[in-house]
Amino acid sequence: MNSSRAYWPIWTDFLRRQGLTDLAAWFLEAGGPLNVLGAQALYLGQPFAPASANQGLRALADLLEQEDEARAFINLLKGKPQ
Numbered sequence: 519m520n521s522s523r524a525y526w527p528i529w530t531d532f533l534r535r536q537g538l539t540d541l542a543a544w545f546l547e548a549g550g551p552l553n554v555l556g557a558q559a560l561y562l563g564q565p566f567a568p569a570s571a572n573q574g575l576r577a578l579a580d581l582l583e584q585e586d587e588a589r590a591f592i593n594l595l596k597g598k599p600q
Contacts, residue, residue, distance in 0.1 A: 522577035522587065530594060543595040546588050557582035 533539045549556065560579040564572050581587050593599070 522580045525574055525577045526591060526594060529591075533595065539595045543592045546582075546592050549582075553582040553585075553588060 530539070533542050546553065557579040560575050560582070564575055567575055581591055
């Protein structure tokens, strides 16, 4: 389950460089129950994605499915201790 956490530094670095940390945190918070639907869409789209992206997509889908993991990632984006 924590396999998605291996991607967190990559994702946070990318979001910070693009200035999107607040937007990403807001999206995860506001999405709430819809995050599960987003995860399912990622699972369905995996066969159409390049093979090199499949692990990252699965990690993102896992993050979206688990509310406690999403909350921990939001806290990381906001600079709060985990």
